[in-house]
Amino acid sequence: MALPYPNVASVAIDPRTRTQIVIAVMLGLFLAALDQTIVGTALPRIVTDLHGNEIYTWAFTAYLLTATISGPIYGKLSDLFGRRPVLLFAVGVFLVGSALSGFSREMWQLIGFRALQGLGAGALFPVALAVIGDLFDPAERGKYQGLVGAVFGLSSLIGPAIGGVITDTVGWQWVFFVNLPVGAVVFAVIWRALPRGRPSAEAPRIDYLGATVLVAALVPILVGLTNKQSASWGDPSVGGLIALGLVIAAIFVWIESRAIDPIVPLELFRNRSFTISVIAMFVASMAFFAPIVFLPRWFQVVEGASATQSGYQILALLGGLILSAILSGQLVARTGRYKPLALGASVVLAIGLFLLSNLRADTPLPLLWSWMFVTGIGVGPIFSVFTLVVQGAVPLRQIGTATSNLTLFQQVGGSVGLAAAGTVFGSRLVEELPRQLAASSLPPQIVASFFASGAGSLNRLTGVGDLGQAILAGAPVATRAQLEPFVPDIVGAIHRAFSLATASTFDFGIVAALVAVVMVVFLREAPMRGPVREEATAAPPLPDRQPSPLAGEAGK
Structure with a gap:
C-alpha cells in the first residue's frame, strides 16, 4: 500500500506487518539495553576465568563507548540510505560481537568483541525509535514510544538479575550466547517485513x-568520564581528556x-522544541x-544482598517506570498533549529523588520501595515524551538524525551524572566515616588504631561480602584481638556513613531534575491529533523536503 500523499508522518503498511516490525525493533532495543547491564553480575566470574582484573571495567566502557559514538552516525545514515539496511547491518554486527564475546579466552579479546557488539548496538537505540516515528503518525506514536520507554527500563533494571542467574547456572558465556536466537529472529523479521527503499533517488x-571528528571528540570525553571512577577531576586522564574532547567538539x-550535508545539522538546534528536549533529556x-x-x-x-538479590530489590523502581511509561504513551495518544x-x-522525579535523599542505614525496606516506586513513576514518561517532541518538531527526512542526537545526549548525560554522583559519594563518605565512628560508643584509641592499621581502607570498607571479616583481615595480626569486640560497632558506623553518602548522590539528581522542570516550562506544545504533514511539523522550514525513509517501497 502506498502513501496517500507524500509527506505524511506515518507509512501505510498492513497492521499485521506493522505489528511484527514493532515487536522486532522492541526486541532489538531490549537486547541492546540489556547488554549494558547484564554483564555486571557476570564480571567477577569472567575476571576469574580470563585473568583480567586490572582492565575489567573496560568490558563496560568498550561497549558503551562504541554504542554512544556510533549512534549519531547511524542515525544520519538511516536518513540517507533508509532504516532497513542500517538495522540489518547493526543487528548482524551485534550478533557477531555477541558470539565472539562468548568465545573469548583472554580479557583483551572480550573487550575488543564487546566494542564490536556496541558498534552494532549503536544503531538499535536511535534507529529503532526512528522506525516508530516512520510507522506511525504523531497521534499514534505516543502509545509505542511509551512501550519503548518501558522496554528500556525493563532491560536496564533486570539485566543484573538475569546475568547473575545465567552465570550461576549455565556459565557466563551464555550471557552473550543468549542474544543469538533472539537476535536472529529480529534480523529475520526486519529482513522480511521492513520496507525497502531510500528516501531519495539522489x-x-x-x-x-x-563523522571522523565527532568520534575524535566523543572518545576522550567518554573515556575521561569513565576514568573519573578511579581518579580526580584534575587528573590528566580525567580533566585532560575531557578538555581535549571539548576542544575537538568545538572544531x-x-x-x-x-x-x-552534515552528520549533525546545526540547524536542528535552532529549533526550540528540539533544543529544549535535548537539554531536558x-x-x-x-x-x-x-x-x-x-x-x-x-x-x-x-543490607548484605547478593548481586542477583540486589537486582530484584529495585523491582519497585522498575514497576513505577513501566507503569508510567505505558500510561503516558496512552495519554499522549488519546489527548495529543505532552507538555503537562x-x-x-x-x-x-524530583520528588522521588528527594524522598530517596532521606535514605539511612535503618530505613525500612517497604518505605524505601515506595520511594523507589515514586521515582520510577517520574522516570517512565521522560524517555518517550521527549522522543515524541523531537520527532514531531523536525522534517521527516531528519527523524533518524534528530532521534540519534537525542539518544547521544541521553547517554552522555548519564555518563556525566554518574561521574558527578561518584564524586559526591566519595567526598561525602570520606567526610562521614570519621564522624560516624567518633559518634559511636567506640573508644577514641580504637578509632585511631582502626585507621592507622590500614583496616580503614575505603576500598575494603565499601566492598561486598562479610564486612566484619574484611576489617579484621585488613588489620595487623597483633591488633586483631583488641579490635574484634568492637567490630559490630565499626560495621554499624560504616553502614551509616555509606547510607548518608548514597543519599547525597540523590541531592545532585534533585537539582538536575529541577533543571529539567525549568526547561519543560519553556517548551511550546503543538498538540498531535492526527496525520501531520511535514510542513506542519517542521520548524524552521527547510528546503528539499522528502518523505520518510520507510516510504520508498512500502507497498512491496
Missing part, C-alpha cells in the same frame, strides 16, 4: 570528515557549520542514573 553525500561544530538522564547504580550497591553493602505530562514527570 546519490547520498556522506560527511566523512564530520566539529565549525566543520559541521560548513558541511553540505540530558539533565534527566543525569538524575536517573544515580539510583540505578547506587541503590543496588547500597543493598549489597548495607513532561512537566509532571520531571516534578515527580
Whole structure:
C-alpha cells in the first residue's frame, strides 16, 4: 500500500506487518539495553576465568563507548540510505560481537568483541525509535514510544538479575550466547517485513570528515568520564581528556557549520522544541542514573544482598517506570498533549529523588520501595515524551538524525551524572566515616588504631561480602584481638556513613531534575491529533523536503 500523499508522518503498511516490525525493533532495543547491564553480575566470574582484573571495567566502557559514538552516525545514515539496511547491518554486527564475546579466552579479546557488539548496538537505540516515528503518525506514536520507554527500563533494571542467574547456572558465556536466537529472529523479521527503499533517488553525500571528528571528540570525553571512577577531576586522564574532547567538539561544530550535508545539522538546534528536549533529556538522564547504580550497591553493602538479590530489590523502581511509561504513551495518544505530562514527570522525579535523599542505614525496606516506586513513576514518561517532541518538531527526512542526537545526549548525560554522583559519594563518605565512628560508643584509641592499621581502607570498607571479616583481615595480626569486640560497632558506623553518602548522590539528581522542570516550562506544545504533514511539523522550514525513509517501497 502506498502513501496517500507524500509527506505524511506515518507509512501505510498492513497492521499485521506493522505489528511484527514493532515487536522486532522492541526486541532489538531490549537486547541492546540489556547488554549494558547484564554483564555486571557476570564480571567477577569472567575476571576469574580470563585473568583480567586490572582492565575489567573496560568490558563496560568498550561497549558503551562504541554504542554512544556510533549512534549519531547511524542515525544520519538511516536518513540517507533508509532504516532497513542500517538495522540489518547493526543487528548482524551485534550478533557477531555477541558470539565472539562468548568465545573469548583472554580479557583483551572480550573487550575488543564487546566494542564490536556496541558498534552494532549503536544503531538499535536511535534507529529503532526512528522506525516508530516512520510507522506511525504523531497521534499514534505516543502509545509505542511509551512501550519503548518501558522496554528500556525493563532491560536496564533486570539485566543484573538475569546475568547473575545465567552465570550461576549455565556459565557466563551464555550471557552473550543468549542474544543469538533472539537476535536472529529480529534480523529475520526486519529482513522480511521492513520496507525497502531510500528516501531519495539522489546519490547520498556522506560527511566523512564530520563523522571522523565527532568520534575524535566523543572518545576522550567518554573515556575521561569513565576514568573519573578511579581518579580526580584534575587528573590528566580525567580533566585532560575531557578538555581535549571539548576542544575537538568545538572544531566539529565549525566543520559541521560548513558541511553540505552534515552528520549533525546545526540547524536542528535552532529549533526550540528540539533544543529544549535535548537539554531536558540530558539533565534527566543525569538524575536517573544515580539510583540505578547506587541503590543496588547500597543493598549489597548495607543490607548484605547478593548481586542477583540486589537486582530484584529495585523491582519497585522498575514497576513505577513501566507503569508510567505505558500510561503516558496512552495519554499522549488519546489527548495529543505532552507538555503537562513532561512537566509532571520531571516534578515527580524530583520528588522521588528527594524522598530517596532521606535514605539511612535503618530505613525500612517497604518505605524505601515506595520511594523507589515514586521515582520510577517520574522516570517512565521522560524517555518517550521527549522522543515524541523531537520527532514531531523536525522534517521527516531528519527523524533518524534528530532521534540519534537525542539518544547521544541521553547517554552522555548519564555518563556525566554518574561521574558527578561518584564524586559526591566519595567526598561525602570520606567526610562521614570519621564522624560516624567518633559518634559511636567506640573508644577514641580504637578509632585511631582502626585507621592507622590500614583496616580503614575505603576500598575494603565499601566492598561486598562479610564486612566484619574484611576489617579484621585488613588489620595487623597483633591488633586483631583488641579490635574484634568492637567490630559490630565499626560495621554499624560504616553502614551509616555509606547510607548518608548514597543519599547525597540523590541531592545532585534533585537539582538536575529541577533543571529539567525549568526547561519543560519553556517548551511550546503543538498538540498531535492526527496525520501531520511535514510542513506542519517542521520548524524552521527547510528546503528539499522528502518523505520518510520507510516510504520508498512500502507497498512491496
